[in-house]
Amino acid sequence: MAKSKILLVDDTRLILELEKSFLKMSHVDVITAGNGAEALELVRKDPPDLIFMDLNMPVMDGISCCTLLKSDPFLSSIPVVMITTAGNDQDRVRAQQAGCDNFLTKPIDRRLFLDMARKYTDAVDRREARIPCQIPVLFLLQQSPVGAHALDIGDGGAFLASREEVVLNEELRIAFFLETGEVPLLEMKGRVAWVNQEGKRVHAGLPTGFGVEFVDAAQWQKDELKRYVEAQPLP
Structure with missing residues (x-):
């Protein structure tokens, strides 16, 4: 395409x-x-x-x-x-x-x-530089917890592999199970920034899922994410 x-x-x-x-x-x-x-x-x-x-x-x-x-x-x-x-x-x-x-x-x-x-093309991505990962994630969808995996992450957002249907700009509560860090379970507020739908892939190299942008993050949450990202080996 x-x-x-x-x-x-x-x-x-x-x-x-x-x-x-x-x-x-x-x-x-x-x-x-x-x-x-x-x-x-x-x-x-x-x-x-x-x-x-x-x-x-x-x-x-x-x-x-x-x-x-x-x-x-x-x-x-x-x-x-x-x-x-x-x-x-x-x-x-x-x-x-x-x-x-x-x-x-x-x-x-x-x-x-x-x-x-x-607003005019869904091929636009707001992501900052990310590192690849395999982090278990839970997010709330209509008040029900849903499991997923983060396949990349940075201090500004993440990509979640999931077949659940979400809509652009939908706000989610997300819990990341970090393997390292002072806070093993990091809860964040996110906004759906783009969607990789089946049959309509924005990023062909990624599976079905969606990108989230972290919003209203406290400084300690940003610091924890930064520590986690910097602790990972370069791809």
Whole structure:
């Protein structure tokens, strides 16, 4: 199955590299353009699944590019997320009039960027670096405990191998049975960030299951996870 394609458009190389780094764990192809004219040429040759575009650029700005894209019946369905300056309501009005689908503001927050991307493609993954593991897990699903195994884990989240049906953004209570550490049973609150369904795999190398992002973690919980991760041998 072909990867989803995301186009990043900005005239500042540092911003492009930052946005690319946000997507490094995702099963997507990332292409970049330095201005609206270059972006328009790339889109017409090979339309992406999603575009993040800066508003202010030389040669052709984001407003002009978005207007042309949304006026083309063959390209108008491509979601365009406009990157604007925080607090500039006038820019938002102009971008909305140009037909953009959503907004983000600078400085760009990784979490908000990936949340926005996942609205338009489920191939986007928010995961930080993880280590492989085989940790027994219990999680509460509709108040009933369900067994699973964590196949990778980091201080920001984990992947749980399970055939139970969960939905995106569902919140779960999760208990990890750690083999080492000061707290052998670590209870965490998690949110379903993505789902690897049978027949619709986001990550082909992983079994049926789902990724969870840890939320509202206390500092001692983060420290315990970090100690566990650092104690494991490198893969």
